[in-house]
Amino acid sequence: xxxxxxxxxxxxxxxxxxxxxxxxxxxxxxxxxxxxxxxxxxxxxxxxxxxxxxxxxxxxxxxxxxxxxxxxxxxxxxxxxxxxxxxxxxxxxxxxxxxxxxxxxxxxxxxxxxxxxxxxxxxxxxxxxxxxxxxxxxxxxxxxxxxxxxxxxxxxxxxxxxxxxxxxxxxxxxxxxxxxxxxxxxxxxxxxxxxxxxxxxxxxxxxxxxxxxxxxxxxxxxxxxxxxxxxxxxxxxxxxxxxxxxxxxxxxxxxxxxxxxxxxxxxxxxxxxxxxxxxxxxxxxxxxxxxxxxxx
DNA sequence: GGCCAGGGGATTA
DNA sequence: TAATCCCATGGC
Numbered sequence: 034x035x036x037x038x039x040x041x042x043x044x045x046x047x048x049x050x051x052x053x054x055x056x057x058x059x060x061x062x063x064x065x066x067x068x069x070x071x072x073x074x075x076x077x078x079x080x081x082x083x084x085x086x087x088x089x090x091x092x093x094x095x096x097x098x099x100x101x102x103x104x105x106x107x108x109x110x111x112x113x114x115x116x117x118x119x120x121x122x123x124x125x126x127x128x129x130x131x132x133x134x135x136x137x138x139x140x141x142x143x144x145x146x147x148x149x150x151x152x153x154x155x156x157x158x159x160x161x162x163x164x165x166x167x168x169x170x171x172x173x174x175x176x177x178x179x180x181x182x183x184x185x186x187x188x189x190x191x192x193x194x195x196x197x198x199x200x201x202x203x204x205x206x207x208x209x210x211x212x213x214x215x216x217x218x219x220x221x222x223x224x225x226x227x228x229x230x231x232x233x234x235x236x237x238x239x240x241x242x243x244x245x246x247x248x249x250x251x252x253x254x255x256x257x258x259x260x261x262x263x264x265x266x267x268x269x270x271x272x273x274x275x276x277x278x279x280x281x282x283x284x285x286x287x288x289x290x291x292x293x294x295x296x297x298x299x300x301x302x303x304x305x306x307x308x309x310x311x312x313x314x315x316x317x318x319x320x321x322x323x324x325x326x327x328x329x
Numbered sequence: 330g331g332c333c334a335g336g337g338g339a340t341t342a
Numbered sequence: 343t344a345a346t347c348c349c350a351t352g353g354c
Contacts, residue, residue, distance in 0.1 A: 057349060158350045164338065165349085224336030229351080256351050277349035317349080 038183045040103050042093040047116035049139025050083050056140050056318040057279075058266050060153055060166045063188055063199060069096075071186050074109060075146060076178055076203040080186040097184040111141050119311050127304070129287045133315040136322065140314050142271060147242055149204045150267025151252070154259045155229050170199045171221045176209050177202035210234035229254025246270055257294075265310045274301040274309035283320035 050070050054062035062072035069082040079097040086092060095106055107113060120138060124131040156168050179202050188196055211234040218227040232253035243249050246268055249260040261275035274280075276294045285292040290300055305312040 154349080159335090159348060160337090160350090161339075161348045167338095222337065225334085225351090226336080228335095254351065258350060262349070275349070278347090279349065321349095 038097055038099055040095045040098040040100060040106060042095070042103065042107065042112065044090050045083065045093045045112060046090045047120070047139060048083055048091070048093065048110070048112075048141060050081055052137055052140045052318060053110075053143065055321075056137065056314045057162065057321070058314065059143055059145060060157075060162070060169050061200065065186075065188055071188050071200065073180055073200045073203065075149075076181045078180045078182045078186045078200055080184075097182065097186045099183070108144055111144055114141075116141060116311075119308055123305065123308055123312055123315070130312060130315065133283075133312075133319040137315040137318040140311075140318060142310060142314060143266065144269060145266050146204075147263070147267040148207060148237070150263050151233065151237075151242075151249075151255075152204050152210075152230065154262040154266075155233060155254050156223060156226055157262070158226065158254070158256075158259055160226075166199075168221055168223055168226075169204070170201075172218070172223075173202040173204055174198065175221065176205040176213075178205075179203075207234045207237040211238045226254065246273075265313070271310040272305075272307045274298060274305065274313045276301075277317075279317055279320045280313060283316050 051064075051068075054070055054072070059072075061074075062070050065071045065080055067082070069080050071078065071080045073079075077097065077099075079095050082094045082096070084092045084094065093110070093112075098106055116139075120134045124134045152172075153165070153169060156172075157165050160168075180200060188199065210231055213231055213234075215227040215231060218230070221227070223230060233255070236252055237243075243252070246260065246264040249255050249263055250257070255263070258275055258277060261273045264270040265273040265275060276284075276297050281292050281294065281297060284290050284297045284300070288300065290297055301309050301312065
């Protein structure tokens with residue numbers, strides 16, 4: 034482990050870190066100085082900077098990543114998938130998606146750890162993103178293993194000053210959470226989600242992590258929406274189209290659909306097919322940033 | 330299938 | 343100060 038651990042990946046195309054980290058799929062990436070982003074993946078804290086080059090591609094610098102781990106990061110950022118092709122296919126013949134893709138060009142679907150994804154989206158239910166992030170940070174700080182920091186990955190530009198309370202520790206292991214009672218989590222302020230988290234941790238300790246998406250619905254606190262998020266972000270099922278209030282809003286407004294989850298999911302399966310997950314991310318980001326868009 | 334409590338906090342009226 | 347909303351689920 035060196036103070037200068039860094040991986041550089043050349044020839045990266047169709048990647049916009051800010052959009053990727055702000056499209057609702059992940060909660061542990063924060064803006065850093067100079068357009069970089071600092072995040073925690075597993076126990077590893079890294080800083081990511083994308084440097085565009087002439088010709089469309091660019092160079093991805095991952096500070097704090099161990100040399101030799103390039104394959105892991107290529108997979109995490111889904112770098113071997115052709116997102117330019119996905120953006121073209123979704124835009125073709127669909128003026129709504131054309132706009133959504135234009136607003137969200139460069140979004141990638143991260144391949145996140147399954148347990149982290151389960152914990153994150155259990156907490157996310159009926160909740161807003163800043164508070165989800167706060168809950169996760171408090172949970173990790175109190176019960177998680179300390180972050181593995183091998184290089185300078187300070188959060189030097191968050192709200193203008195560094196913040197020593199975020200990205201300090203990893204998501205707690207299932208065994209750790211399974212041993213808790215809801216009152217032990219009171220300071221994390223999860224509300225009614227605390228009992229879901231503990232119940233799910235106990236189920237995972239008994240039966241292991243779910244291997245199929247259909248097994249997710251047996252976990253306490255996991256319904257259709259949360260299961261779709263876990264399948265899309267944690268199990269690589271990129272055809273999943275999670276329907277939440279933002280998606281309902283944009284779909285009913287732009288496609289004239291009735292504001293009902295079932296009909297929206299049916300429409301998405303018909304229209305987007307195996308690209309449903311990508312379409313969902315462009316639409317979610319577009320709707321969330323409606324009115325404050327620079328790319329459109 | 331519809332209704333509503335569950336927690337908490339930010340935003341809006 | 344009160345009402346409303348937020349990447350829902352579970353129980354009735």
